[in-house]
Amino acid sequence: MAxxxxxxQHMLDGxxxxxxxxxxxxxxxxxxxxxxxxxxEVRKSxxxxxxxxxxxxxxxxxxxxxxxxxxxxxxxxxSGMVSPTKSSKAPTSIAQGSSLxxxxxxxSGMVSPKKSSQGISRASSSHVNAYPVKSPIENTKSPSLGDKPxxxxxxxxxxxxxxxxxxxxxxxxxxxxxxxxxxxxxLSVRLKTNSNNANREAVAVLKKSxxxxxxxxxxxxxxxxxxxxxxxxxxxxxxDADPKKPISKVQKGLKVGSSASIKQERPSTLSVKRPLDNKxxxxxxxxxxxxxxxxxxxxAKQVPMKPESKVEDDDDVPISxxxxxxxxxxxxxxxxxxxxxxxxxxAGSSFKKQAKTFKKSSNNSExxxxxxxxxxxxxxxxxxxxxxxxxxxxxxxYQPHGVNMLYxxxxxxxxxEQEEVATMFAVMRDTDYMQKDKFKENFWTDWRKLLGKNHxxxxxxxxxxxxxxxxCQSEKxxxxxxxxxxxxxxxxxxxxxxxxxxxxxxxxxxxxxxNFRVEPxxxxxxRGEHPKMGKLKKRICPNDITINIGKDAPxxxxxxxxxxxxxxxxxxTVTWLAFWSDPINxxxxxxxxxxxxxxxxxxxxxxxxxxxxMLKGYIGNIxxxxxxxxxxxxxxxxxxxxxxxxxxxxxxxxxNEKDDDEADTVGCCTLKVExxxxxxxxxxxxxxxxKDSIKYENTxxxxxxxxxxxxxxxxxxxxxxxxxxxxxTSKLNAHLKELMPGLTAKVFRTFNASITLDDMLNKDTxxxxxxxxxxxxxxxxxQVAIICNHQRSVSKSHSAQMSKLTEKIDELQAVxxxxxVDLDRARKGKPPLKSSDGKAKRNLTPEALEKKVAQTNTKIxxxxxxxxxxxxxxxxxxxxxxxxYLDPRITVAWCKRHEVPIEKIFNxxxxxxxxxxxxxxxxxxx
DNA sequence: ACGTAGACTTGTAGCAACGTTA
DNA sequence: TAACGTTGCTACAAGTCTACGT
Numbered sequence: 004m005a006x007x008x009x010x011x012q013h014m015l016d017g018x019x020x021x022x023x024x025x026x027x028x029x030x031x032x033x034x035x036x037x038x039x040x041x042x043x044e045v046r047k048s049x050x051x052x053x054x055x056x057x058x059x060x061x062x063x064x065x066x067x068x069x070x071x072x073x074x075x076x077x078x079x080x081x082s083g084m085v086s087p088t089k090s091s092k093a094p095t096s097i098a099q100g101s102s103l104x105x106x107x108x109x110x111s112g113m114v115s116p117k118k119s120s121q122g123i124s125r126a127s128s129s130h131v132n133a134y135p136v137k138s139p140i141e142n143t144k145s146p147s148l149g150d151k152p153x154x155x156x157x158x159x160x161x162x163x164x165x166x167x168x169x170x171x172x173x174x175x176x177x178x179x180x181x182x183x184x185x186x187x188x189x190l191s192v193r194l195k196t197n198s199n200n201a202n203r204e205a206v207a208v209l210k211k212s213x214x215x216x217x218x219x220x221x222x223x224x225x226x227x228x229x230x231x232x233x234x235x236x237x238x239x240x241x242x243d244a245d246p247k248k249p250i251s252k253v254q255k256g257l258k259v260g261s262s263a264s265i266k267q268e269r270p271s272t273l274s275v276k277r278p279l280d281n282k283x284x285x286x287x288x289x290x291x292x293x294x295x296x297x298x299x300x301x302x303a304k305q306v307p308m309k310p311e312s313k314v315e316d317d318d319d320v321p322i323s324x325x326x327x328x329x330x331x332x333x334x335x336x337x338x339x340x341x342x343x344x345x346x347x348x349x350a351g352s353s354f355k356k357q358a359k360t361f362k363k364s365s366n367n368s369e370x371x372x373x374x375x376x377x378x379x380x381x382x383x384x385x386x387x388x389x390x391x392x393x394x395x396x397x398x399x400x401y402q403p404h405g406v407n408m409l410y411x412x413x414x415x416x417x418x419x420e421q422e423e424v425a426t427m428f429a430v431m432r433d434t435d436y437m438q439k440d441k442f443k444e445n446f447w448t449d450w451r452k453l454l455g456k457n458h459x460x461x462x463x464x465x466x467x468x469x470x471x472x473x474x475c476q477s478e479k480x481x482x483x484x485x486x487x488x489x490x491x492x493x494x495x496x497x498x499x500x501x502x503x504x505x506x507x508x509x510x511x512x513x514x515x516x517x518n519f520r521v522e523p524x525x526x527x528x529x530r531g532e533h534p535k536m537g538k539l540k541k542r543i544c545p546n547d548i549t550i551n552i553g554k555d556a557p558x559x560x561x562x563x564x565x566x567x568x569x570x571x572x573x574x575x576t577v578t579w580l581a582f583w584s585d586p587i588n589x590x591x592x593x594x595x596x597x598x599x600x601x602x603x604x605x606x607x608x609x610x611x612x613x614x615x616x617m618l619k620g621y622i623g624n625i626x627x628x629x630x631x632x633x634x635x636x637x638x639x640x641x642x643x644x645x646x647x648x649x650x651x652x653x654x655x656x657x658x659n660e661k662d663d664d665e666a667d668t669v670g671c672c673t674l675k676v677e678x679x680x681x682x683x684x685x686x687x688x689x690x691x692x693x694k695d696s697i698k699y700e701n702t703x704x705x706x707x708x709x710x711x712x713x714x715x716x717x718x719x720x721x722x723x724x725x726x727x728x729x730x731x732t733s734k735l736n737a738h739l740k741e742l743m744p745g746l747t748a749k750v751f752r753t754f755n756a757s758i759t760l761d762d763m764l765n766k767d768t769x770x771x772x773x774x775x776x777x778x779x780x781x782x783x784x785x786q787v788a789i790i791c792n793h794q795r796s797v798s799k800s801h802s803a804q805m806s807k808l809t810e811k812i813d814e815l816q817a818v819x820x821x822x823x824v825d826l827d828r829a830r831k832g833k834p835p836l837k838s839s840d841g842k843a844k845r846n847l848t849p850e851a852l853e854k855k856v857a858q859t860n861t862k863i864x865x866x867x868x869x870x871x872x873x874x875x876x877x878x879x880x881x882x883x884x885x886x887x888y889l890d891p892r893i894t895v896a897w898c899k900r901h902e903v904p905i906e907k908i909f910n911x912x913x914x915x916x917x918x919x920x921x922x923x924x925x926x927x928x929x
Numbered sequence: 930a931c932g933t934a935g936a937c938t939t940g941t942a943g944c945a946a947c948g949t950t951a
Numbered sequence: 952t953a954a955c956g957t958t959g960c961t962a963c964a965a966g967t968c969t970a971c972g973t
Binding site for chain 2: 528530577578579582590591592594596607608611656694695697733749752793794795796880882883886887888
């Protein structure tokens with residue numbers, strides 16, 4: 004699909020002509036849009052030099068340390084050290100001016116200086132009014148932490164050994180003997196119920212009859228679910244956690260179920276323009292310690308480097324396999340390379356054709372070199388050498404409809420600007436926002452500014468937007484009624500318009516742009532009880548937008564005549580292509596980035612997982628260290644220890660400070676006293692609104708010292724006070740960095756999620772057909788989603804769907820009954836009874852009837868299974884963890900080992916996003 | 930040392946496309 | 952073929968964390 008473009012864009016235009024098929028994906032988008040306005044604020048623009056000709060290739064392929072960058076971060080940090088930050092949030096009274104040393108407070112009865120005033124005022128209301136966007140589920144069970152950690156000698160380090168006695172305490176009442184073994188498992192999982200049981204249950208679930216279908220878990224908060232079942236003598240089952248455990252060679256075969264499956268050759272859908280710095284090769288050749296930073300390990304202060312940090316080593320792979328693998332991976336990488344080069348050449352040549360001025364940098368050979376470069380991930384590091392794109396596309400201007408709304412029953416004529424905003428409000432009639440006073444209040448404030456003080460409309464209550472609402476509905480209906488040809492034509496037209504914005508050329512490689520559409524104006528839909536919900540999000544104009552582009556690349560045409568971009572930068576230390584200030588909160592920015600399938604994103608994704616894998620090597624010591632500090636006299640240290648424990652065990656988020664003009668949600672460091680209720684002898688009941696105002700409810704058994712520490716932290720505080728008053732995320736992360744280079748709180752989530760998946764897959768996958776294996780995968784995925792508290796709202800039609808299914812099952816059961824009677828009669832040579840509606844039935848042989856009975860049974864079983872799955876997952880969102888937390892290499896390797904087509908697990912987008920993981924060694928373990 | 934600007938990741942809702950069923 | 956249900960994908964909000972300026 005050739006794209007024609009405006010004159011200024013030739014550079015990109017034409018590039019695509021020959022290339023479309025290779026596009027990683029197809030795009031269909033629709034977006035409505037509207038007109039613009041302005042906004043604000045200038046950023047200091049520093050265009051840092053981007054002279055460097057260092058090509059990715061150099062670092063990328065040659066140096067196998069994809070992790071280098073990650074390391075750099077670590078390095079930087081450790082030396083620079085994050086300084087503990089105090090609340091940006093304590094704007095009120097006490098806090099700021101206070102001469103009190105922040106860290107010294109919390110005398111009994113006092114509000115901690117940190118966020119005190121806020122804490123109090125919010126506390127009471129926030130908790131009570133907590134507006135759970137999602138339906139929280141009640142926690143009914145309490146987890147038993149009883150499982151014992153098991154030693155995994157491979158990961159033991161001298162210090163591990165030393166600390167062993169401490170480890171004991173990880174799990175309440177547990178003995179430490181086994182602890183090590185489990186170090187590599189997610190605490191949360193360990194704590195939770197006997198995962199074996201859970202698994203078995205899950206698998207068994209499919210076999211259960213419909214009556215068994217129980218959804219009792221639905222009433223349990225996600226986070227609590229896993230933990231709840233008793234973990235029996237579970238620990239022993241976690242042997243699989245051992246990364247080195249050889250995987251059955253038999254399964255290593257690379258055959259994968261489908262043509263496009265994982266194999267070494269990449270399916271065309273996966274064709275990525277630029278091979279992700281193949282650090283994928285890391286998996287087989289790189290040794291962990293080097294991951295991030297060569298110095299990193301040695302610089303780790305408290306935790307000695309693990310003697311055995313290589314996670315995957317060819318040693319575990321049979322030679323034949325190794326050769327095969329290396330060949331194939333070589334092959335694939337060379338394949339990729341050449342493909343890449345081809346692409347690049349294509350791109351490069353069209354590029355040249357189109358823009359002679361750019362020839363210099365678009366030189367073929369340069370391109371091919373650049374594709375190999377290791378994108379540096381460290382901040383301040385060069386992310387690209389050449390960057391060409393066409394800017395962003397704006398929503399179309401507002402088209403007034405002229406439909407009058409009513410005020411006190413009478414039609415009111417509005418100006419187009421007023422009408423536009425009125426329409427935004429009208430269309431929200433069916434949403435929950437209409438029940439929120441804050442939403443209406445904020446809307447009214449902003450709309451009134453447009454109306455003017457003396458407008459006939461003087462209050463919102465007397466406004467009737469129904470005519471506008473109805474008009475919108477009818478428009479929608481018209482759209483629905485369009486013939487498929489019309490729809491298709493419209494789609495094509497849109498695609499044509501957008502085509503040129505869809506791609507960027509990064510170092511000569513065509514990459515998809517993520518969000519190239521400027522956000523249309525609308526009413527802000529904050530989540531939870533966001534104080535700014537309903538405010539008018541004004542239209543963004545070109546002069547709100549800063550463009551980032553290569554020095555030699557042509558500056559994108561400003562698509563709105565007479566206007567111009569706010570600023571042009573050439574900053575190759577960042578990955579954004581454009582940004583503007585968030586019209587709701589000018590302190591924030593909206594960025595245009597490359598799509599998830601781009602190698603820049605893939606690169607950082609990979610680094611993220613490598614860092615999490617590195618944690619695996621440190622986790623034993625880290626756990627031992629914090630366990631030791633549970634009783635530390637230094638209260639800051641003690642709080643750090645307990646917080647780290649909660650983050651590790653419950654996969655809590657770090658919990659940055661928040662401003663008053665944001666929804667009142669918390670994470671670990673910002674937990675309030677009221678969010679944690681101790682239940683003797685050693686349980687904690689957690690209840691708070693987390694990110695996106697999603698309710699987190701969980702009751703967990705903790706180690707006694709933790710329990711006691713919490714009691715201590717709560718002593719003499721008000722419900723709204725900070726539980727960890729000596730702590731904030733800067734301090735916490737600074738501490739974590741001392742334990743492992745680059746370690747931050749969020750790494751624990753990735754680590755726990757991925758290790759859980761890896762464990763469960765390897766423990767629970769049995770011989771069987773693909774469908775059964777997928778069940779195992781989904782079950783593991785579900786466990787991870789529960790650990791991470793990834794909820795979704797129950798679909799509106801859920802109960803209707805369930806009762807429909809029940810009805811159908813009942814009907815089938817009735818049919819079955821009848822069939823059985825007929826079968827019985829047939830065997831005795833009698834004719835079938837008349838059907839319920841009095842009609843005569845055909846005379847069938849007993850064999851035929853038996854067959855029918857069997858068929859009906861199968862149907863019923865399938866339906867029951869579907870029903871269970873549906874019920875089971877009605878509040879659990881599996882996608883988020885798949886996209887963000889589960890190392891795709893675990894999945895890919897598992898698919899290879901078990902001959903499951905990767906497409907059964909990853910959809911097209913995920914395949915593109917995880918292209919970098921596709922040629923992983925089948926033996927890969929997280 | 931601290932506060933915050935800035936950049937990037939994570940997260941859910943909701944719509945559109947697609948598939949299935951009656 | 953329309954209705955219904957599922958899945959994929961986009962939109963954009965809301966987190967995390969680092970770097971930088973004072």
